[in-house]
Amino acid sequence: MREVAVIGVGMTKFGELWDSSFRDIGLKAGMLAIEDAGLSGDEIDGMFIGNMASGRFIDQHHIGALIADYSGMASNHVPATRVEAGGASGGMAFRQGVMAVASGMHDMVIVGGAEKMTDVDDPSSNAIIDSTADQQWESSMGATMASLHAMIAKRCIHEGMATREEIAAVSVNSHANAVDNPNAQFRRATKIESVIRSSAVAEPLGMFDCAPISDGAAAVVLCPLEDAKKHTDKPVKVAAVSQASDTLALFQRNSILSFAATRVAAERAYARAGISAKDVSVAEVHDNYTISGILAAQDLGLFKKGEAGKAFLEGVTLTGGKMPINTSGGLKAQGHPIGATGVAQIVELTHQMRGTADKRQIAKPRYGLAQNVGGTGSAVTVSILEAI
């Protein structure tokens, strides 16, 4: 296998992009990434696109062809593949892209992620998100995605793994970090009390515990590490991309206080990169709900079980803290256009590893880790980028 590098990144602003269509945002992110890599576009020989549900959000399937066409790649007949894994669609598209280059099948791949969620009303959007749980035995019984996470939170509080305040602190952390991210949907800090008092979505979780509905796209360009210096002075090495599965329904797990797929994907990624959790300088984790941030931080080994909540509460996870988490603002504050999320995590980590994250830049970046989750931990990707 060949080592792979990220040589270009780009993303749109995340948020309610009323004047932009799915094709507009997909094209924009791709153009920015190709420009950042210093390419004309003719060098690209493969495309992978993370997208969860264009078929339901905009009634358009077959978006591989759509993006290839509107980005001009179809004129070179570049193969385009859409990847779907619920909330992990972006992370999984990234992994497919890395595998394509590592294997030697492709030499220059663009990985995009895009979701246009605001072309349907909020109840429809939530119903689409709920369909990433087990439709037959969870969603159609009345369990929403928020309520499944709320049930995890409730049990965590019951067993003393985290307090309500600690869970709310995940949102406070993401919002504080997003203030310095010009692409973030919400560039406003918030307080623990505001999160806890926010209108109830699924008790104990309120609106400020939940990632928003967003439009947005992100893209990265990959090539073999040995060729990377021809294109950029600051390539970033892909040290690992791993993926793990678990049961579709949450109720079929041995434990709901931890996502086994995160633990396993992390173990595989650390082994591949030859590092351990303590070597991670910065992490982007899937905080679609605040409780998910607590689980992620513990399952990735960044904090011991029962200690992540305290870390969020004490600000250890802020951009300037000892273990920065979600310097981008995470899903909660940067926004969560589902298929784009996993790719946007790679965009943020690439900036961190290059040292181009502006006000969000952490000190001495070495390894950046991204964790992207589908459903309630049913599919998880963990990717590790290395500064070289």
Added chain:
Amino acid sequence: MASVAREWREIPGRYNTVGTKCGACGKIYFPARSLCPKCRRASVGKMERYDISEEGEVYTFSVVHDAPDANMRMKPYAVGMVKTTDGVLLTGQIVDIDPHRIEIGMPVRTVLRKIYEDGESGVIHYGFKFVPKW
């Protein structure tokens, strides 16, 4: 709108919580599976019908305020994970009680109720819910 067949074929599980027990390792599954994920090939042809216990206790729950269209009229409503006396977890709504009086560990039993309807002329979906075992 979903077809009638889609609902009809799931009736044993949705109305009567019929699951399966692996004849090879003895593990109980709900919903029914034709393959034991642990024994895989060794379980083929050995998955037996198993009626999940109707009694259990609340393992965790949430009170839902932001509800999908189908459940809009019921909100706020409680949804929970119930651990049956077989040790199996089920997800469903907890009804016949003020949602804010529900507690983890509370004894419940399964009952058959209307879950939702596909508009005014579509299928009426029935299935199990949980009620307090007073």
